[in-house]
Amino acid sequence: MEESSLSVRKGAWTEKEDFLLKKCIEKYGEGKWRKVPSRAGLNRCQKSCRLRWTNYLNPDIKRGAFAADEVDLIIRLHKLLGNRWSLIAGRLPGRTANDVKNYFNTHLLKKKVTPSSDPNPHLNPSTPSFRVVKPWSPIISKNTFPIILDEDKKNNTTTTTPASNNISVSISNDNNISYCFPDEDDEVMLWDNLMMNEKEVYYQQQQDSMNKINLSVLGDRPINEEMDYSTTCKFQLPELVEEQNYGNLDELYLDGEPWNVFN
DNA sequence: AAATTATACAACCGCCGCATT
């Protein structure tokens, strides 16, 4: 009835409400949120109950201030992933997406923050360069992950090659290779590994081409122990915005999505 | 000490994708 929906409580939760919700979930388990308000005897909507549990009452949630390494990880992951809070929180045990988002917005957003370690130990300073951070690169040249390719299948257009890291690789007619991950966790793992092991990922301007840039991976091998970590691979950008001078690149769009660019 | 402003974060809102009917 309309009347009951109008009288549903909003705002801060009381201790008694918390107690009722906790008891209900202890008894019936998580899920079936539609039934929770009546089961728990709460005059709250199901969404409010779910949020209260997932963001606050769940005993798995870690309380207290963020540790320095957690903050560092947030900064790094945010550089790679943008505002994908749930993905970032997924790499921080016990922290919720809401916590991470709140922390970032209140502590890190307006301040100029950088990860603690020094990036760029090997970059040739004479080469015009910029950093592009994006969690996804749809097309990679065939030199990118040579070790995981099956030579026999190179001519196929939809070859899927197993890799120790669960990446699916497919080769198109023009010998470009695209890869994808079965789920986002693996995608994050890759960028996480790149980030942790390489400190930073650098995309350097390739002088002889307007729409290709080189990616130099520095440091340890990111994902596949057998691959040559010093491989330089070409990213073919299907769509590059009007900026001609890579050295002053302010914006870069790929598949309609902006990349974060750090000059 | 009171008033004002800033900060932190819990909670809400609207949107989206997916599953089910």
Next chain:
DNA sequence: CAATGCGGCGGTTGTATAATT
């Protein structure tokens, strides 16, 4: 197919508390 419901997500707001004037 479309309609509906649910859960998840990110943006934003509301409010209690802390800091400042």
